Amino acid sequence: MASSCRFAFAxxxxxxxALKRESGGVCSHMLAGSVNTNPVIxxxxxxxxxxxxxxxxxxxxxxxATLSVAPEKIALDVVYRAIEPGESFAQHPHQPNQxxxxxxxxxxxxxxxxxxAQSALETxxxxxxxxxxxxxxxxxxxxxxxxxxxRSRKAA
Amino acid sequence: MASSCRFAFAxxxxxxxALKRESGGVCSHMLAGSVNTNPVIxxxxxxxxxxxxxxxxxxxxxxxATLSVAPEKIALDVVYRAIEPGESFAQHPHQPNQxxxxxxxxxxxxxxxxxxAQSALETxxxxxxxxxxxxxxxxxxxxxxxxxxxRSRKAA
DNA sequence: CGATTCTGTAACTGCGGTGGTTACAGTTGT
DNA sequence: ACAACTGTAACCACCGCAGTTACAGAATCG
Numbered sequence: 001m002a003s004s005c006r007f008a009f010a011x012x013x014x015x016x017x018a019l020k021r022e023s024g025g026v027c028s029h030m031l032a033g034s035v036n037t038n039p040v041i042x043x044x045x046x047x048x049x050x051x052x053x054x055x056x057x058x059x060x061x062x063x064x065a066t067l068s069v070a071p072e073k074i075a076l077d078v079v080y081r082a083i084e085p086g087e088s089f090a091q092h093p094h095q096p097n098q099x100x101x102x103x104x105x106x107x108x109x110x111x112x113x114x115x116x117a118q119s120a121l122e123t124x125x126x127x128x129x130x131x132x133x134x135x136x137x138x139x140x141x142x143x144x145x146x147x148x149x150x151r152s153r154k155a156a
Numbered sequence: 157m158a159s160s161c162r163f164a165f166a167x168x169x170x171x172x173x174a175l176k177r178e179s180g181g182v183c184s185h186m187l188a189g190s191v192n193t194n195p196v197i198x199x200x201x202x203x204x205x206x207x208x209x210x211x212x213x214x215x216x217x218x219x220x221a222t223l224s225v226a227p228e229k230i231a232l233d234v235v236y237r238a239i240e241p242g243e244s245f246a247q248h249p250h251q252p253n254q255x256x257x258x259x260x261x262x263x264x265x266x267x268x269x270x271x272x273a274q275s276a277l278e279t280x281x282x283x284x285x286x287x288x289x290x291x292x293x294x295x296x297x298x299x300x301x302x303x304x305x306x307r308s309r310k311a312a
Numbered sequence: 313c314g315a316t317t318c319t320g321t322a323a324c325t326g327c328g329g330t331g332g333t334t335a336c337a338g339t340t341g342t
Numbered sequence: 343a344c345a346a347c348t349g350t351a352a353c354c355a356c357c358g359c360a361g362t363t364a365c366a367g368a369a370t371c372g
Contacts, residue, residue, distance in 0.1 A: 003159040003329085004359060005249050008266050012248075016258045027318065034256035035248075038361055043320065060369025061317035076269065092168075092191075093161050093331070100190040102172045105293035110164050112292070113232065117280045124276035128269060136268070137261035159358085160330065183347060194332055199349065216340025217346040249360070 009035055010045055010083045014074065014130050015137070017055060017067040025057075025064025045083070052082030071134060077126035089114040165191055166201055166239045170230065170286050171293070173211060173223040181213070181220025201239070208238030227290060233282035245270040 012035050020026050028039040028046065035042065046065050049055045056068045067074075091110070096103030168191050176182050184195040184202065191198065202221050205211045212224045223230075247266070252259030 005247060006359085007245075008248050008262075011266060011269075012252060012258060012262050015262060016256070019258060025318095029318090034253050034259045036250055036253050036259065039319095040321090040362070041360065047320070057319065058369080059317090059319045059367080061315095062370060063318050063368090065319095089163075091161060092164050094192055096168060097190050097192050100172070102168060102175060102293070103190045103192065106164075106168050106171060106289075109289050109292045110167060113167075113281070113284060113289070117277050120280035121273050121277040124273045125269070133262075133265050133269070136265045137258070162330085181347090185347085195348095196333075196350090197331065200331095203349075213348065214340085215338080215346095215348045217344090218341055219339085219347050221348095 004084070006045065006083045007080055009037070009041065010049060010079050011076065011130070011133060013042060013045060013065075014049070014054065014067065014071075014079065015133055017065060018071040018130055018134055021067050021071075025062070025066050027064040031065070048082050049079075052078065054079070054082060071131040072129055074130040075126045076128045076130070076133075077122040079130075080122060080125050089118055160240070162201065162239045163236055165193070165197070166205060166235050167232065167286070167289060169198060169201060169221075170205070170210065170223065170227075170235065171289055173221060174227040174286055174290055177223055177227075181218070181222050183220040187221070204238050205235075208234065210235070210238060227287040228285050230286040231282045232284045232286070232289075233278040235286075236278060236281050245274055 013031050016031055016034050017026060028042040031042045032039040046055060046057055049065075050057055054067070054069055054074060055065045057063070057065045091114070092107060096106060098104045169187050172187055172190050173182060184198040187198045188195040202211060202213055205221075206213055210223070210225055210230060211221045213219065213221045247270070248263060252262060254260045
């Protein structure tokens with residue numbers, strides 16, 4: 001599976017874009033500031049997200065990226081597939097010995113096992129949307145609140 | 157997730173050991189021959205499988221590895237966890253910007269998302285045992301049968 | 313218009329993980 | 343003693359990734 005942090009970065013970026021949906025485009029420099037990485041990393045990410053139809057980007061002064069789909073419509077498996085290109089589950093690097101009965105048959109079986117495991121993972125991801133992520137971020141924030149005044153509300 | 161082929165190797169090795177369960181230990185050289193890799197790779201694998209209690213190994217002449225649990229009792233998620241040591245799903249490599257509302261809250265949410273995805277994957281793996289793998293290998297083998305006598309030509 | 317602010321992409325680096333390989337000490341059966 | 347094993351260290355080469363620099367091109371604004 002994905003051993004990269006691209007998926008985490010992607011969800012992070014999309015979350016920022018969702019919050020700033022009304023404020024126009026967000027430039028890669030700003031996004032990089034929130035993720036704490038390099039603008040080029042963000043742009044590479046945005047290229048993939050754009051190909052997947054999740055964001056639009058605008059060149060030039062005042063440009064940047066904008067979410068092009070409502071957060072409720074963006075399931076996380078779509079983000080996952082947009083970001084992680086190839087097969088994530090690993091196969092035999094070289095063909096096993098076909099003269100061994102196990103070597104001859106194992107690949108086909110493992111293919112099927114890997115596919116179902118991969119599918120289960122994506123199905124689980126599909127159960128959450130970007131809107132869910134935003135909602136989860138709002139409740140029970142980690143530590144100090146900006147204005148912990150309205151603390152009483154949390155109980156509901 | 158796992159970007160290695162260790163899991164494939166491990167299932168392959170266990171399948172061979174399951175088939176040769178009665179014939180005593182199988183040495184790493186033989187196993188390497190079937191997987192088509194180096195004996196040391198197999199031994200490194202066997203070390204982990206032994207720690208997980210799935211196999212026993214015997215040093216010395218005539219030694220080798222033996223399956224120590226019945227194939228029906230070996231679910232693939234156990235193999236997976238025995239082989240893949242750390243967290244497979246990737247996190248933020250460095251802490252996101254805590255001064256950004258998204259950066260401050262996203263990690264906790266992503267942790268939960270990743271954990272559930274990982275769990276879904278392992279649950280799917282747990283639905284299969286090594287015995288299932290062996291059974292799947294027996295049915296509809298890829299091409300030529302050992303004795304395709306009953307089947308008159310490919311036409312049938 | 314030209315300056316500025318962006319994107320998009322290429323090119324390169326460094327790092328970490330992995331499979332592969334050699335080597336060798338220790339163990340066990342014959 | 344000898345041969346056949348395991349277990350493990352040490353090392354290599356490779357690959358993918360995040361990160362970085364650099365630059366061409368596009369859009370906006372004065």
